[in-house]
Amino acid sequence: MYGWRMKEGGENVSVICRSNYEAVKENGFSIESVKYGSHKFIPNNVYSTIKDASKDQEYDYILVCTKALPNITNPTDILKPLIKSNKTAIVLVQNGIGLEDPYVKAYPENPLITCAVYIDTEQKPGGIIEHGTMLELAYGLHTNKKDDNLDLMRNSVISNFHNILTSGGITSIVSTNIQKLKWFKLVWNAGLSPISVLSGKYPGGELVRNPGTRKIILNIMSEVVKVGEAVTGGPLHDKLSASEIPEHFVNFTESLSKIFITSMLQDFMNKKPMEHQVILKNVIDLAKGLNISVPTLETMYELLVMNEKKYLEPTGIPPKSP
Amino acid sequence: MYGWRMKEGGENVSVICRSNYEAVKENGFSIESVKYGSHKFIPNNVYSTIKDASKDQEYDYILVCTKALPNITNPTDILKPLIKSNKTAIVLVQNGIGLEDPYVKAYPENPLITCAVYIDTEQKPGGIIEHGTMLELAYGLHTNKKDDNLDLMRNSVISNFHNILTSGGITSIVSTNIQKLKWFKLVWNAGLSPISVLSGKYPGGELVRNPGTRKIILNIMSEVVKVGEAVTGGPLHDKLSASEIPEHFVNFTESLSKIFITSMLQDFMNKKPMEHQVILKNVIDLAKGLNISVPTLETMYELLVMNEKKYLEPTGIPPKSP
Numbered sequence: 001m002y003g004w005r006m007k008e009g010g011e012n013v014s015v016i017c018r019s020n021y022e023a024v025k026e027n028g029f030s031i032e033s034v035k036y037g038s039h040k041f042i043p044n045n046v047y048s049t050i051k052d053a054s055k056d057q058e059y060d061y062i063l064v065c066t067k068a069l070p071n072i073t074n075p076t077d078i079l080k081p082l083i084k085s086n087k088t089a090i091v092l093v094q095n096g097i098g099l100e101d102p103y104v105k106a107y108p109e110n111p112l113i114t115c116a117v118y119i120d121t122e123q124k125p126g127g128i129i130e131h132g133t134m135l136e137l138a139y140g141l142h143t144n145k146k147d148d149n150l151d152l153m154r155n156s157v158i159s160n161f162h163n164i165l166t167s168g169g170i171t172s173i174v175s176t177n178i179q180k181l182k183w184f185k186l187v188w189n190a191g192l193s194p195i196s197v198l199s200g201k202y203p204g205g206e207l208v209r210n211p212g213t214r215k216i217i218l219n220i221m222s223e224v225v226k227v228g229e230a231v232t233g234g235p236l237h238d239k240l241s242a243s244e245i246p247e248h249f250v251n252f253t254e255s256l257s258k259i260f261i262t263s264m265l266q267d268f269m270n271k272k273p274m275e276h277q278v279i280l281k282n283v284i285d286l287a288k289g290l291n292i293s294v295p296t297l298e299t300m301y302e303l304l305v306m307n308e309k310k311y312l313e314p315t316g317i318p319p320k321s322p
Numbered sequence: 323m324y325g326w327r328m329k330e331g332g333e334n335v336s337v338i339c340r341s342n343y344e345a346v347k348e349n350g351f352s353i354e355s356v357k358y359g360s361h362k363f364i365p366n367n368v369y370s371t372i373k374d375a376s377k378d379q380e381y382d383y384i385l386v387c388t389k390a391l392p393n394i395t396n397p398t399d400i401l402k403p404l405i406k407s408n409k410t411a412i413v414l415v416q417n418g419i420g421l422e423d424p425y426v427k428a429y430p431e432n433p434l435i436t437c438a439v440y441i442d443t444e445q446k447p448g449g450i451i452e453h454g455t456m457l458e459l460a461y462g463l464h465t466n467k468k469d470d471n472l473d474l475m476r477n478s479v480i481s482n483f484h485n486i487l488t489s490g491g492i493t494s495i496v497s498t499n500i501q502k503l504k505w506f507k508l509v510w511n512a513g514l515s516p517i518s519v520l521s522g523k524y525p526g527g528e529l530v531r532n533p534g535t536r537k538i539i540l541n542i543m544s545e546v547v548k549v550g551e552a553v554t555g556g557p558l559h560d561k562l563s564a565s566e567i568p569e570h571f572v573n574f575t576e577s578l579s580k581i582f583i584t585s586m587l588q589d590f591m592n593k594k595p596m597e598h599q600v601i602l603k604n605v606i607d608l609a610k611g612l613n614i615s616v617p618t619l620e621t622m623y624e625l626l627v628m629n630e631k632k633y634l635e636p637t638g639i640p641p642k643s644p
Contacts, residue, residue: 198520199628212624219617295541295617302534303625306521 001121001131002063002093002170004031004041009168014045014053021048023126033131041129054081061089061113061161067267068094071277075099076106086110089157093117093137095185096278097286100142111157115139116181118171122266132258136171140178152176183228184236188249190279191221193264194300197307201269204260208253216296221246223294227287271311276304323443323453324385324415324492326353326363331490336367336375343370345448355453363451376403383411383435383483389589390416393599397421398428408432411479415439415459417507418600419608422464433479437461438503440493454580458493462500474498505550506558510571512601513543515586516622519629523591526582530575538618543568545616549609593633598626 007013017024028042047053062082068075082088086109092099095117103112116139120132141158152158152174165172175181192204199213207213225242229235240248253260267274280301287294329335339346350364369375384404390397404410408431414421417439425434438461442454463480474480474496487494497503514526521535529535547564551557562570575582589596602623609616 195625198625200625200632202628207628210628213628216621216624219621296621299538299541299618299621302538303517303520303522306524306529306532306535310522 001031001033001119001129001135002065002137002165002168003043004029004039004129005135005168005170006164007041007043007168009164009166011164011168012044014047014057014059015043016047016050016053017127018048020123020125020127021046027127029127029129031129031131033129035131035133035135050078050081054084058084059088061091061164063091063093065093067273068092068096068099068275068278069273070099070102071281072273074102074106076102079107083107083110089113089161091115091139091161094278095182095189096275096282097182097186098282099278104142111155112142113139113158113161114142114178114182116175116178116185118185135169136173137165138173138175138178138181140175142178177232177234180228180232180234180236183224183232184245186228186279186283187221187224187236187245188253189262190224190283190297191217191246191249192253192260193262193279194276194304195220196262196265197268197274198300198303201265204253204262205256208250214250217250218246219296220300221249223287223292223297224283227283227290227292227294230290230292231286268307271315273312274304274308276301276308280304323353323355323441323451323457324387324459324487324490325365326351326361326451327457327490327492328486329363329365329490331486331488333486333490334366336369336379336381337365338369338372338375339449340370342445342447342449343368349449351449351451353451353453355451357453357455357457372400372403376406380406381410383413383486385413385415387415389595390414390418390421390597390600391595392421392424393603394595396424396428398424401429405429405432411435411483413437413461413483416600417504417511418597418604419504419508420604421600426464433477434464435461435480435483436464436500436504438497438500438507440507457491458495459487460495460497460500460503462497464500499554499556502550502554502556502558505546505554506567508550508601508605509543509546509558509567510575511584512546512605512619513539513568513571514575514582515584515601516598516626517542518584518587519590519596520622520625523587526575526584527578530572536572539572540568541618542622543571545609545614545619546605549605549612549614549616552612552614553608590629593637595634596626596630598623598630602626 003013003015025046028040031039031041059082062079089111090103090107091113093115100112100114115137118134118136120134122130124130141152141155158174162172162174195207195213195217196202196204199207208217225236225245229242235242237245264274280297284294284297284301325335325337347368350362353361353363381404384401411433412425412429413435415437422434422436437459440456440458442456444452446452463474463477480496484494484496514529517529517535517539518524518526521529530539547558547567551564557564559567586596602619606616606619606623
């Protein structure tokens with residue numbers, strides 16, 4: 001969806017496809033969007049491998065739009081052929097915490113943009129994309145030092161990216177405190193995703209309406225808020241206090257008119273790896289370092305890993321690696 | 323198993339059977355025991371209903387050997403035809419906490435014996451009983467006032483019961499603090515049972531050997547010990563300290579040579595109601611009253627209820643009633 005809008009905005013967009021390669025190579029993507037209507041997205045180039053995509057090309061921006069599974073493979077390895085100089089910016093279009101560390105380590109000279117992703121979409125087989133109404137990207141330069149006075153728009157990598165998104169009609173939010181936005185978003189994700197799997201496969205609405213699971217969701221969210229505030233060194237929201245954030249997200253979930261199946265539950269039902277590392281484990285590890293107790297997160301995490309092991313181990317995918 | 327040994331010890335034993343009635347009426351029970359070998363148990367009477375069992379009969383002891391599911395039906399209702407005077411003692415051969423309250427309320431004049439049950443057995447269809455090596459019963463009179471100086475053996479209901487068990491070769495442990503023994507036993511049960519279901523159906527051994535789930539099991543056990551000590555007003559064990567009890571049970575589970583499938587996991591796999599009320603919910607409610615935080619127990623309980631709902635609701639069994 002982001003690539004399509006960038007191309008519509010006038011950019012040269014190449015895509016690397018996996019299972020949908022043949023279909024996309026042949027026909028492009030078919031987009032069915034509530035917001036935009038029906039469209040075709042024909043990328044400038046369609047590749048089936050990173051190696052092919054790297055031939056005679058150097059990119060300004062690489063958008064990493066895969067699931068974040070650093071527990072299964074080092075996500076930076078596959079990018080190697082694409083990174084030919086420090087002119088290429090890496091954009092992590094992924095939710096979750098602690099995603100950036102491997103990239104900083106592997107490509108210390110390349111600009112790294114990290115995001116809070118707001119999109120309601122699903123890709124069906126054969127390059128068919130169903131999209132709702134949301135298409136926003138909040139992002140910032142990932143730097144190891146915090147600097148609230150940093151004028152990000154004076155950074156050309158960021159200001160160009162802002163122009164590209166805006167030209168494509170994507171709501172672009174440049175943030176000097178992107179981790180705060182990522183943690184805020186994580187509160188919802190961590191609260192709803194694991195329980196949607198572990199409760200026995202329920203949609204979000206049912207889980208927040210049921211008083212028992214609502215309580216557990218609020219517990220998880222409170223634990224995440226506590227860790228997030230300690231890690232980012234401030235409140236996660238300008239208007240909502242720490243104690244209001246969980247209620248806010250639970251009420252928001254309750255108000256959704258569409259049946260809300262978390263992407264973690266979709267992965268579980270499709271027997272695919274779940275993003276428990278960046279949604280739970282990295283949070284638990286940070287909490288440990290800060291001496292914050294997160295018993296509910298720990299419980300959910302260990303239960304998820306065991307459930308995943310049941311279907312991943314027979315396929316040879318290691319469910320948990322150091 | 324207890325009924326069989328009582329009959330062997332010289333008592334008159336009647337049984338009320340449900341799905342196995344026809345088989346037991348015809349052929350009695352076939353017992354395959356590691357401890358006792360192969361035997362037939364022909365009860366004095368075999369009934370298919372409580373009503374039939376109550377005709378022209380008054381019993382000295384009624385052993386309640388069903389699962390404890392007070393969340394589904396009031397367990398005392400079905401006993402009514404059998405309780406003709408205060409001479410009949412009710413013996414709850416059930417593990418779990420808070421079982422006694424409905425009986426005290428329904429039959430305040432009848433002696434109530436409550437137990438910690440130590441038996442490794444499984445009933446197969448058709449009255450076939452497989453038994454291992456354990457056959458112990460620890461029990462005491464359920465009284466609402468605590469009295470450590472109470473000489474239970476001077477109580478004829480208890481001393482007769484002790485003689486009956488002993489004559490049958492059952493290890494009989496009379497306790498003036500039976501709740502302490504029940505809580506101690508509950509630590510193991512609460513620690514292993516819910517996680518064996520929620521982790522995705524693992525045997526106990528795997529769960530204690532896996533460091534992640536071992537940690538969660540220890541967390542749950544610590545929460546139960548804390549509540550148990552507060553409720554019983556003292557340590558749960560004479561030699562093990564509160565902090566040693568969880569490790570004790572985890573090591574014990576690790577040492578078991580047989581694959582250990584909890585009875586809760588058996589119920590889950592057979593789509594039967596699980597004993598989450600007496601193993602978790604009653605503990606959580608007691609903790610609440612005492613202002614003790616039990617986040618892991620709460621999480622496990624709510625997840626269990628939701629998982630159970632998935633298979634119970636279509637059958638019309640209400641999974642949770644007030």
